[in-house]
Each structure stands twice: as structure tokens, then as C-alpha cells.
Amino acid sequence: MTTALWPGHVHPVQIHFEDLDAMGVVHNARYVLLLERALAGYWAERGWAFDPTKPHFADIFFVVREFSITYQVPINSVGEAAVHFWVEHLGTTSVVYGFRVLSADRSVTHAEGRRVQVKLDPATLRPSPMTPALRTAIEPLLASPTTSL
Template identity: 50%
Template sequence: MTAQAPTGPALSYGRLIPVTVHFDDLDALGLLHNARYPLMVERAWTELWNEYGVRFDGDWAAAGDACNAVKELRIGYETPVTRPGVYAVHLWLERLGNTGLTYGFRFCSADGTVTYAQGSRVLVRLDAATLRPAPWSEGFRAAGQGLLRPED
């Protein structure tokens, strides 16, 4: 008999990416440090975009869509994370514009049922030579379409 991972609620949009909280991610009170939440979200996005071939290896000229800057970050903390272990980040796109995007996220239990923190981040795609806004590539836009949250 093969062990199967427990199944959580079916996501109607976005992706659930596993992340690991380590002991040294906790603060002096034994809570996940507030600065670690955005870091975990960034790691989840990096893993997701790597699946689509979007990578950054330090060369801005070759970075393409990975050449971008954060314009805004908003995060609300719902319930404290009190122990190390496997969690998840639910990721989706709220808006995909010509040169910018807004993505949403939830830091949650591994099965997606408990939300510990949630928020959004606005990114602007940059031209590596001028650092001015530049359009997303067609490949990036195509990948992003599948991550868009349906309008209510």
C-alpha cells in the first residue's frame, strides 16, 4: 500500500505550493517572525515561475520577465504560526496588465484549510537597460492567464 498525501479543498484558481518553516524562522516567542512570511511567499513564487522557465541567475540583461521590481506589498496576519513544519502558500494573479501585475497570496496549512496570513503584491516589469516599465513577454502572459483569479 502506498501512502498518499492528504487532500485539501480543491482550489478553483491559483496554485498551492508547499513551503517549510524551520526552527530558526521562529522569533523569541516561538512564532513565525513577521518578516519571514513575505520571504516564504517569494520562495513559493520563485518555485512556481521556475516551472514555467522564468529564472533569474544574476544577469539582468538576460532575466527577461524576472527583471521586475516590487511597487507595493500588503500583508495581514490572521493566526500565528507556532511551530516548524510543512505549510503551503496559495498563489494567484489578481491582475495581469501590460507592464505590471498584482498577485494575491495566502500563507496557509499544507492542505490549504487554515489561513495564517494573506495579502497582495504589485510588481512592475522593467527594461534591464533603462529600468523603465516594459511589457511582459507573450510566454509570461500565457502562463499568467492560468493563474488569474476569476472575477466574482
């Protein structure tokens, strides 16, 4: 279940044994996957599953252009965590997510960062504008009304 938090949303994610490194903490590269799990879950719950057989697949054909993260407190166990994410900027062909990886009870920030995505045309692999339907679906995640251009 997704819980609303302004701005954006908090989505639960599972930390699996294979997410841990040799020191018993979540490997730094796995934080990217935690964000992916949260975003995929959020969009699938709203009917925007990443499935090439669905008619709106071309609407959500995005690639990551930039990813930055700052680690605060290691996660040192399997179980549930949470990812809080929101949209900092909505452009014509791009979207910038801000995010925080939190403890399940939201009392600890384990990491925070941003991710820039660009929508591509699946046939040409060139940037293409987001559809009005997708822009409308993204709006609830906007940090403020002025971040949409």
C-alpha cells in the same frame, strides 16, 4: 510538487527554525519570504527560473511596488506550510498577486494579502511591457479572464 487550486495554485513551503522569532512564532517579516519561496518554486518548475544567465531573464525582471498583508493565526512550529497565490490583475507592465499562507493541510489561513510587481527593463530600470510569452505563462494564475488588460 504544486497542487492546482482555482483560482491560482498552492505551493508547499518550508518553515525553518530561523523563521521563528523570540516568541517561537514565524516573524512577521518572514511571510514575505514564504511568498517568495512559493513564487520562485512555481516559476522555476515551469522553466522561468530567476537566473541572469538564462535568455528570458529580462522577461522576469520585476520589482515589488506594493506589499500588504493581514495576519490571522500565528505559525508556531517549523515544518511545512502552503502558499496559495493567484493573479488578481495583469496589466501591461504590472501584475497583482493575491495570496494566502495556509497550514500544510490547508485548514488554517495564517495570513493573506496582495503584492504588486512592476516589470522593468534591466538596462534602464524603467517599466517595460511584458512579453507575449510571459503573459501566456501568467494566464493560468488569473482569477478571471477579465483581470487581464
